[in-house]
Amino acid sequence: MDTVREGIRAGDIERGRFDRLICLACNMELSMQDDPEVVGTIMACPSCETRWRDL
Ligand SMILES: [Zn+2]
Numbered sequence: 001m002d003t004v005r006e007g008i009r010a011g012d013i014e015r016g017r018f019d020r021l022i023c024l025a026c027n028m029e030l031s032m033q034d035d036p037e038v039v040g041t042i043m044a045c046p047s048c049e050t051r052w053r054d055l
Helices: 004-010
Strands: 013-015 020-022 029-032 040-043 050-054
Touching: 004 013, 004 050
Parallel strands: none
Antiparallel strands: 013 020, 029 040, 040 050
16 A cells, blocks of 8 residues: 555655645545554545555
């Protein structure tokens, strides 16, 4: 899983207004997910279900 920083650098996501993260492929706002097996917060696109790790 890429980190949010890597996703932004790759042009897959961007930080929108109010610091929200947007999946650029779907133009959807990412939502927060909890995964006890992953350190940090998971940000997931509700449309394509791609996930990024927010450290
Ligand atoms: Zn998406």
